[in-house]
Amino acid sequence: MSSLSNNEPHFKPYNITLVGLQMGQHDFTFSLDDAFFAHFGKAPLEAANFTAKVELERKSDFFVLGFDINGTSNVECDRCLGRYDMPLRVKREVLVKYQHAMMPNKEDEINILYILPETTDINIAQLLFEFVVLNLPIKKIPCDYGDFECNEIVLNKLDEANRLDAGNTEQEQKIDPRWAALQKLKNKDKK
Numbered sequence: 001m002s003s004l005s006n007n008e009p010h011f012k013p014y015n016i017t018l019v020g021l022q023m024g025q026h027d028f029t030f031s032l033d034d035a036f037f038a039h040f041g042k043a044p045l046e047a048a049n050f051t052a053k054v055e056l057e058r059k060s061d062f063f064v065l066g067f068d069i070n071g072t073s074n075v076e077c078d079r080c081l082g083r084y085d086m087p088l089r090v091k092r093e094v095l096v097k098y099q100h101a102m103m104p105n106k107e108d109e110i111n112i113l114y115i116l117p118e119t120t121d122i123n124i125a126q127l128l129f130e131f132v133v134l135n136l137p138i139k140k141i142p143c144d145y146g147d148f149e150c151n152e153i154v155l156n157k158l159d160e161a162n163r164l165d166a167g168n169t170e171q172e173q174k175i176d177p178r179w180a181a182l183q184k185l186k187n188k189d190k191k
């Protein structure tokens with residue numbers, strides 16, 4: 001899983017200082033916009049606008065991080081190619097434990113991150129990035145989400161084009177290539 005250290009200056013706002021943090025719950029709010037995602041390079045997001053609420057609970061020897069990320073990203077509809085602000089909400093929980101108490105990594109421990117005893121702060125930029133990007137739907141048909149409706153004109157055009165395509169291939173397959181050649185000659189004669 002992702003790393004909790006990040007020295008990129010852009011990601012400084014996503015630092016959480018653990019040293020001196022009192023026991024109990026601490027709330028943080030972070031915003032994730034285009035600039036945030038752009039720093040990761042190949043960000044597949046446009047006009048992204050997310051708010052991440054993070055509840056950090058300090059227990060005696062570990063931390064519980066509760067993430068609630070909510071927002072929208074502008075995507076292209078896979079069906080009609082219209083643009084739409086697609087809503088996305090991601091809730092996750094991650095445990096952060098000190099490494100001196102580290103157990104051998106188990107397959108099912110995907111939500112546990114380890115830090116060294118001398119760690120003074122953690123950076124959650126990478127985590128936030130992954131939570132959003134990994135939860136984007138593979139098929140983007142925002143028209144299915146509500147407010148936005150597929151562009152009917154485009155849909156009809158696409159339908160028509162598909163039908164024509166399908167028709168052509170069917171016809172080509174049916175005709176013996178030798179006949180097809182003859183047909184071409186015949187057509188030539190007609191002209």
Ligand SMILES: [Zn+2]
Nearest residue numbers: 077080143150
């Ligand atoms: Zn659509």
